[in-house]
Amino acid sequence: MTPEEQRLYQDFERAGLVPLWTVREGLMPATPTPRAVPHLWHWARLHPLAARAGGLVPVGRGGERRAIALANPGLAGQPFATPTLWAAIQYLGPREVAPPHRHSQSAFRFVLEGEGVWTVVDGDPVAMRRGDLLLTPGMCFHAHHNPRSTPMTWLDGLDIPFVHHVDAGFFEYGPDGLDDRSTPERSRAERLWAHPGLRPLGVPEPAHSPLIAYRWEHTDAALTAQLDLAAGVEPGHAAVRFTNPATGGDALATIRLEAHRFAAGARGAPTREAGSSVWQVFAGSGTLTLDGRRHPVERGDLVAVPSWTELAIEAFDSREPGEAGAGLDLFRFSDAPVLERLGLARAAPPSPHPGARR
Amino acid sequence: MTPEEQRLYQDFERAGLVPLWTVREGLMPATPTPRAVPHLWHWARLHPLAARAGGLVPVGRGGERRAIALANPGLAGQPFATPTLWAAIQYLGPREVAPPHRHSQSAFRFVLEGEGVWTVVDGDPVAMRRGDLLLTPGMCFHAHHNPRSTPMTWLDGLDIPFVHHVDAGFFEYGPDGLDDRSTPERSRAERLWAHPGLRPLGVPEPAHSPLIAYRWEHTDAALTAQLDLAAGVEPGHAAVRFTNPATGGDALATIRLEAHRFAAGARGAPTREAGSSVWQVFAGSGTLTLDGRRHPVERGDLVAVPSWTELAIEAFDSREPGEAGAGLDLFRFSDAPVLERLGLARAAPPSPHPGARR
């Protein structure tokens, strides 16, 4: 570099400038080169830590929730599973209440196990049970209360990293206490909206999905029917998306929510798409192979899949001869709505990985 | 009129011309002045006629269906309930088959009573039972077959008059016979799509509502919940719209479909809207008051409501003291999607009718 060039680059720096030609390849690669890495968190390790926190850390105003976030090792200590998605384990002890608040971030709860907590969304108490998906769309007040003598744990998913990056977060405390601690079997949201294809005419046009709870019995029935009818995504692989019944679109504006079932012994074709996702094993066991590296997974395990990472899923077949088997059930959430609505979605046919151990 | 004017009007006529100023008031009235009139058809009179036709008229290729259409007295003998809507009673005897065909007209079936017929929609047999709504969207092949020893009757609704007026009708025969006479309890459409808020990912993007059947158990539950939660259209009045779960919009492109329930003794506020509709009483009894004229109605009765006609509905209260009562359940279909999609929808607050006998 000539002295004249050196002076130029120094002057760039002083003026708050960076030349494109020194950063172009890093910033504009041929295909995505995410900092986030494929990563697996074992439920067997996470759950005891959440339980220990339950004994040591109070839940209440300020911290707001006893939630422990998955931090992707590629993201430098930030509590983000991927650059756009937050995933955390939340633990609520007997008789505890997580106080009401609301925020522009969209959130959901997915229940791996247990029951007995009610999430109150804009005044509507919603029971939580194994396999259920609950929404708390942006700017809905929400709280959790546990009227029972047993603790409960679940998965929290949010768009915190995305909203943080675009600086669009607004947060507001609700009242300190929770007046209504009723524990109905079915929420008002479900009673009005959980009828297939039926729209109530006496309620205002909803700004977000009015169906706050998606029950496991429906998800299970839908997946079962697809496999029975050979109407899945591919042989041995069924999948549903959780949608806003008022529009047919994604249930949350920024997060896609799906349930997948692989029949015992089924292997899905590898996929690769722009945008990131997080998977949680709901039942069964199998493997997730990420860019050629195979990860055995079992109930509760969580896997972060960065953008453009090749993913192949296989369900173990542990049935005895003649036994009907469950295969592998997975819950998935992703930032697909962000990319789709902005014209950035892209998927690719899989490429061979010489080193893949299959 | 001067001789010169007379010559001018004669010359208009010879040239195939009509001056606006002679027809403007009739063609462009201040508010709609429909030729169709409010009209009530009593089920008690219709049903025996359909049964007599069952004994005398065969069903088969050419005539296609043993359907008998309601002809609005204002529409000069045309078999149209309103200028846009077709309503007919269809009767299918024991062991009969109505052969497969398809057409650009959209159709539905609503079952007032009975069961035992399967409508086969694009190869998918769909059971018909009291209270169910079935769709046969435009250009889907469909047939009906009755494997039982009892006849069945139902309401057919279509957009025949509208499609006829805009000359957009296409019709095609299917194969003469019906190979698959299976009688499953649940259709493939329901098994894949009748899960609240869940969208199967392994099926192609549907061009029309993929949910072919809307079962009474769901409709009834939705209406019950609205009344229980005081979340209806107005006090004592619950209503649902049948929608396409893939879009949240109307289940058929040209026809709006709704179910309404008035609690025993409830009176709805009068309404008036541009566009026409047909109502059928599903259960209970009450009155429909049309432009101030009161019509007592009971199970099965059908009422045509022309555009801009004021309609007020009241449910009788025939309960014994202390008894829980059903009130009045109604099914409604209308051309609202046509008007809405073309910017022509309009509703008005009710005006007083001095002569109304209430």
Place this chain on the structure above:
Amino acid sequence: MTPEEQRLYQDFERAGLVPLWTVREGLMPATPTPRAVPHLWHWARLHPLAARAGGLVPVGRGGERRAIALANPGLAGQPFATPTLWAAIQYLGPREVAPPHRHSQSAFRFVLEGEGVWTVVDGDPVAMRRGDLLLTPGMCFHAHHNPRSTPMTWLDGLDIPFVHHVDAGFFEYGPDGLDDRSTPERSRAERLWAHPGLRPLGVPEPAHSPLIAYRWEHTDAALTAQLDLAAGVEPGHAAVRFTNPATGGDALATIRLEAHRFAAGARGAPTREAGSSVWQVFAGSGTLTLDGRRHPVERGDLVAVPSWTELAIEAFDSREPGEAGAGLDLFRFSDAPVLERLGLARAAPPSPHPGARR
């Protein structure tokens, strides 16, 4: 027919019923069988009649406009060019005013020749000149005034027949006089909206196309560029659609508006579509062949094209050797938005017409 059958049919009639099987083939034909017929009105005959009316019939409140409608011979004397479209010649004499009114029907004006009238749309005076298209969307007040000493004639197009059929017409008189008789060169609408791709931010979201005038200079330039760039619909055939710049969709909710240019000597491929249209020759001469019957046309001539009629267009080549020639310019309006928005649009590849004289 047996006596029993006779009694049945009599009872149908008494009960206000019509059996489908007696009318099915007429109502649900294999392809559209419109009552409207292909028809040509010669401008050379229409214009003198309009001028004679100008001398004999006043314009004013009640009749509202000195407009003379084209009545399709197939439509039994109704003043409708097709079942959905109204086309009329309007004539406004020197110093005359057609008073303000508004209606739910959508309207446009297309100027074949002359200039000097201003159409005032919701208080905005819009100059009319040869080749211009002006909109008066539904429920906009509008009037016409002619400040000059020469009369002016133009084509009015509306959706009167469609709105009449669905009983959705509302009409309202404006003030009797016209206070503002200013005659600006450019309307306020154009000054705010006629900038390609630019949307003003200081005006409310428009409920209809805010661009009230589409000037011939733009239409001509667009058609010229397409032919120069070989970017037309087919070789020698350029076409533009008039759109709402706030949405990119049709300029009117119920009427599609287009301009077409065929280069001298060009022949378009035959087309056939569901829905009806009206064409007016703006410049040049050629032929329109409708279901195999050839109609020579020249400036001002109007042609009604019913649904599913095959149409082929050819431009005469009357140029002297070496001369640049204009070919054939046509204005077209159709009910395509109605059919498209309701899922009823369909087009077909042309079929051979043995009797076509080509």
Place this chain on the structure above:
Amino acid sequence: MTPEEQRLYQDFERAGLVPLWTVREGLMPATPTPRAVPHLWHWARLHPLAARAGGLVPVGRGGERRAIALANPGLAGQPFATPTLWAAIQYLGPREVAPPHRHSQSAFRFVLEGEGVWTVVDGDPVAMRRGDLLLTPGMCFHAHHNPRSTPMTWLDGLDIPFVHHVDAGFFEYGPDGLDDRSTPERSRAERLWAHPGLRPLGVPEPAHSPLIAYRWEHTDAALTAQLDLAAGVEPGHAAVRFTNPATGGDALATIRLEAHRFAAGARGAPTREAGSSVWQVFAGSGTLTLDGRRHPVERGDLVAVPSWTELAIEAFDSREPGEAGAGLDLFRFSDAPVLERLGLARAAPPSPHPGARR
């Protein structure tokens, strides 16, 4: 902290976990707390640096463009004007060519001064002149060539930071050379699409805005008309959005583009919105006050406005008495489409800043 708590937090860290309660306030603030800071770059300083780079750094394959990015001081050396937006000065010397490439990032060029370069977008050469806005939507091949003997400089804007964050970037080189170096006055895109409200029918449905160039003459005329008609955003303040004429929506999927004019002496009301933007002064002078801090600006100056920063704009009045004056013209780009399409947009009425020096 007890030893038990210490062990828990250590175990969180080892397991790749971060507790929400330690980061919640930072991650989920009451209102956005952007790391990016309000910042002003003076054109008088930037332009000479770009010219110096022109003499020292070649343009060509690899670095691709001689573009120098504005690096927001709050963003730790990253070459990003805001978390979502890239802004750079590009310089192309006499006879130079910036080679063809394409990428999923959306880009535009805005020309502060000069002319003589053609940007070739998917094979269509587009002239660049003062005040023009040019688009290179995602995945369109584009190159720049300067056939003249004078250099040219302009502003490049892209969504690089956003696409980088969501890992959705794809990049592809085009051919090394540029075959077609023609220099037409008007691009093919403009000849087909730059006619107000007219849509060509012979071109395929565009996946992005087909109008690649928005010329200053139109922008200027639109702003002038708004001020003349008192139809601006507020008194003395006119504004237009650059839109996709095929949809009426934003011209680019991820970037909003606008031009603003403040009449001489006009003061805009303070505004505050979620999401970030960059402004460039196109003509005139005035002040931008950011969260109460006043920045005098003149031609070419660039200002980054982070999310939820209050912005107030004032145009100087440097006219002599009786002279007509230009006021302040600004070009603005922002990430508003990202926030709007994802339900995150929010604006607030201004709050008083006690320390504001006005």
